[in-house]
Amino acid sequence: MRLLVLGGTEFVGRAVVEEARGRGWDVTVFHRGRHAAPAGVRALHGDRTAPGGLAALSGGAWDAVVDTWSAAPRAVRDAARLLRERAGRYAYVSSCSVYNWAPPAGYTEDAPLVGGASSDAEQTDYARDKRGGELAALDAFGADRTLLVRAGLILGPYENVGRLPWWLTRTARGGRVLAPGPRDLPLQYVDARDLAAWTLDGVERGLSGPYNLMSPQGHATMGTLLEACAAVTGGGAELRWTDPELILAAGIEPWTQLPVWVPPGSDLHDALHGADVSRAVAAGLRCRPVERTVADTWDWLRALGGVAPQRPDRPLKGVAPETEAKVLAAADAGQLP
Structure with a gap:
């Protein structure tokens, strides 16, 4: 070809x-x-x-x-x-x-x-x-x-948007990490390499028309994603799962300040993590385990010295350490910040 x-x-x-x-x-x-x-x-x-x-x-x-x-x-x-x-x-x-x-x-x-x-x-x-x-x-x-x-959401090596690299960098730093709950919140994303493989299969087979391309429901959760980050970086990070209400009350923006995460039950979650992908799956979509995506992205990031490229037309991701500490303290006290 x-x-x-x-x-x-x-x-x-x-x-x-x-x-x-x-x-x-x-x-x-x-x-x-x-x-x-x-x-x-x-x-x-x-x-x-x-x-x-x-x-x-x-x-x-x-x-x-x-x-x-x-x-x-x-x-x-x-x-x-x-x-x-x-x-x-x-x-x-x-x-x-x-x-x-x-x-x-x-x-x-x-x-x-x-x-x-x-x-x-x-x-x-x-x-x-x-x-x-x-x-x-x-x-x-x-x-x-x-x-x-x-x-939908695209992750994997070479990411220049800053979502998975931010979580990897944060868990590598260790300590208590603000982990936005619930732990079993379902995620949909696609590894860029799986997107590439499916797309090339598609053009080779003569596919046409639109396809929603991201992982099926059940492929990953916030828990499996962040636990994979903590495990592969080896920084001794302690994931502190925190109620969405505490996070939102602190003024933290879903998706950008806590990348990938959006609160359950919201229009945003339905739109970003609720697509029907049965057409793409029937056409051959296969998604590698979240642990593989995380590990390969970490290997790539380390090869760059820990600093990922950043597209200038995309906003920086991540929550400030002082804001994270404030929300964690409120969670410990069982009260809104």
Whole structure:
């Protein structure tokens, strides 16, 4: 298979490239040159947001394109139009954020979609940008040649958003750790490498249309995730499971200040950790154990000296130590902070 990855040097794109190379595919990456391309690929350089920035893609043909773009939809539009006669399929890594907020627990790919999206738009907000990217791919390649990978939370090595790296760094520091409860709170996420494997299987098999892509219910909980972090880092961290009410009363923001976690019973939890993924599972989705994702991410993080890369367009994650200490003290006293 001849594969073109638009991006391909960070997180999900890099996982796609490494998976394709492991299969012996002929891989080309198109990127801005800010990061080194993985070994064994052909690298083309350009800025898809600039006039003439796609010139390096004016020649060549590929069996499939994988695109992870998450800003102005017009960048997907321009690339897809340029490639539609020279590529067999277009796989766009989208997001479950494209559903009209907030989708109820158990939502499928048929749930209502966010309004106001356009393939011609400049950057607006994440949900409409991702939906606009979907529309751009569909317009150029048609429904029968477009695969829409609607990912949820993505974790794993090369993460440049800061969620799992923050928990690993925090548990490595040791001491009492504010662990947001309940311990058995179900999580849905996908390891970037499992996303990559499923996507490449999909383009090889000729899949098309939208798929919610994250782990099935029961695959992981806050307990299994944080206990894996504490075990692999070996810092002697003591997880102090704390009621959601205490955490929220302290003004701590779910999802960002305590990454991955959102309170049970909330619209946010249903939307982020309540998708129906049966269509993707039926199409071959397999998710490695949470312990493997955590351990491999820790190995990668240690190889970088413990400092993970951070996308400049994503907010920093984590709660301040003094805030954590305040909530832990309140929990010990059995009262709201």
